Amino acid sequence: MTQEEVLSGGNVNHIVRIGDTVRRPIGYWSSSVHELLKHLERQGFEGAPRFLGIDDSGREMLTFVSGDINQPELETYTWWTDETLVGLAQLLRQFHDGTVSFTPSSEAKWQLIYANDAEHEVICHNDAAFYNLVFRNGQPAALIDFDMAGPGPRLWDIAYTLYTSIPLGDFMPDFSSGKIEIVTYQHEKHAAERRRRIHLFFESYGIPVPNNLREWIIERLIVLCDTIKKFAANGNQAFQKMIDEGQLAHYENVITFVDDHFDDWI
Known part of the structure; x- marks a missing residue:
């Protein structure tokens, strides 16, 4: 067998690459995700890995999606350009549109499902953020890590992507010095830019x-x-x-921050 290469990134799963495949642990939700990935392949959607089967160790086998993932230079520049925001919005729209015709089985199980069944219009990725993007030539080319996918409204998925990609927290990428810097959010400097990027995403x-x-x-x-x-x-x-490292407390603080400042951004 080709040697396993542990892939970095992600808070939850141990993921390895073997040749041109990725191997991931499976869970109660996996068969539903596999059916989704097979449907996307039939739809001709190229922005997701292909499901190949289960290996001898009981792990799911996916195609390895080539490109750049979570690289330092992406975090400091490419993540925050308008071109990336536009590409991410378009990729998410293509993914959502590709799921409209997907009918999960009556026995489908998901890790995260939007509570109101009547508002299920697509399958949401539920974690469509920069760290789950593959970039090629500096542009978003594919989504990865569909473990949290589940039925919901388009806006449910968009809401989280906006939080991570505009971004909507208490920091802001700043290009004013001629290079990218991550600075503390200031209303006078950043509210209009945040408003512009929200509208650019929806457009x-x-x-x-x-x-x-x-x-x-x-x-x-x-x-x-x-x-x-x-x-x-x-x-x-x-x-x-995630709780021990302060991520839960961080998100709770973000909720307060968004509620306090949102009127500045619309």
């Missing part, structure tokens, strides 16, 4: 900015916090580590 995705966007974003972040606490309480050590 690129192809829908208008909803009047209740604040509520979507805050509710999505509340569910994120609840999910971390629930999984940790059920004995998931990866999610407990």
